[in-house]
Amino acid sequence: MRSIQTLFFFFALALTACVPDDKSGPDQTGTTVTIPTQGATSPTSYSNMSLVWSDEFDGSSLNSTHWTHETGNGTNGWGNNELQFYRPQNTSMKDGHLIITAKKEAFGGKEYTSSRIITKGKKDFRYGRVDIRAALPKGQGIWPALWMLGANFDTVSWPACGEIDIMEMVGGNGRENTVHGTVHWQNAGNHAQFGGKTTLSTGTFSDQFAVYSIIWDATSIRWLVDNKQYHVIDTTPAELDEFRRNFFFIFNVAVGGNWPGSPNQTTAFPQHLIVDYVRVFQAN
Numbered sequence: 001m002r003s004i005q006t007l008f009f010f011f012a013l014a015l016t017a018c019v020p021d022d023k024s025g026p027d028q029t030g031t032t033v034t035i036p037t038q039g040a041t042s043p044t045s046y047s048n049m050s051l052v053w054s055d056e057f058d059g060s061s062l063n064s065t066h067w068t069h070e071t072g073n074g075t076n077g078w079g080n081n082e083l084q085f086y087r088p089q090n091t092s093m094k095d096g097h098l099i100i101t102a103k104k105e106a107f108g109g110k111e112y113t114s115s116r117i118i119t120k121g122k123k124d125f126r127y128g129r130v131d132i133r134a135a136l137p138k139g140q141g142i143w144p145a146l147w148m149l150g151a152n153f154d155t156v157s158w159p160a161c162g163e164i165d166i167m168e169m170v171g172g173n174g175r176e177n178t179v180h181g182t183v184h185w186q187n188a189g190n191h192a193q194f195g196g197k198t199t200l201s202t203g204t205f206s207d208q209f210a211v212y213s214i215i216w217d218a219t220s221i222r223w224l225v226d227n228k229q230y231h232v233i234d235t236t237p238a239e240l241d242e243f244r245r246n247f248f249f250i251f252n253v254a255v256g257g258n259w260p261g262s263p264n265q266t267t268a269f270p271q272h273l274i275v276d277y278v279r280v281f282q283a284n
Helices: 077-081 238-244
Strands: 024-026 032-034 049-055 068-070 084-086 091-094 097-107 110-114 116-118 128-135 142-150 163-168 178-187 190-199 210-216 220-225 228-234 247-255 271-283
Touching: 049 128, 084 247, 097 247, 110 247, 128 163, 142 271, 163 210, 163 220, 178 210, 178 220, 178 228, 178 238, 190 228, 247 271
Parallel strands: 084 110
Antiparallel strands: 024 032, 049 271, 068 116, 091 097, 097 110, 097 271, 116 247, 128 210, 128 271, 142 163, 142 247, 163 178, 178 190, 210 220, 220 228
């Protein structure tokens, strides 16, 4: 989580209709969660592609065949001076949604708790289209991320493993209307990165669901929100070979850190990252 070729296909993304039932109520962490009833959705199939993996988060608990919890505060706050302690208890399921809850509570020597889940060693992929439908938290110092790391992380470490940030948002100061897509890699022994961003004309990404996507092949990675491309990188140069290997998923909500800064008196807790689904499609 740090800071041209032809697109396969475009499919129109439909807005979901309002539904009459109340989506507010406590989750398994004991906090009240309001699940948006509006926002973009995405197809369950694409021409000349097959769905190779998905998690629709329909169970009563996180699927342990797909995901593992990472816990604690890492080294130097996961390398970013983050302030939270990651705990499994901050992950819950509600009405077919994954919910990661950031709380202001003392635990493990930290003032905040949250969750971080990974598919490392269980599900990793090279190339394809990734669609993640999610509604974001908000507030100064809140930092949700939907991202990927190279599956060889344990042997070559970061940034040589490569990193693909499908979506990051840093809360506060009116920034909740902007999301970022970035890659990180190692170039001649040094950290390199290249990112783009997109900003809503009205509202914020916490108001309703959006679909965060990448389309990734051997020559490029493209970033889309609600099927509209906003960023692309040509990965054909030899120094970008990291992006021709397998990657696993990481979903988390950080609190504080170098990029967003610390929470302040304006930050309301708890905050929730709500994920409806993650789907991976690959060419036939």
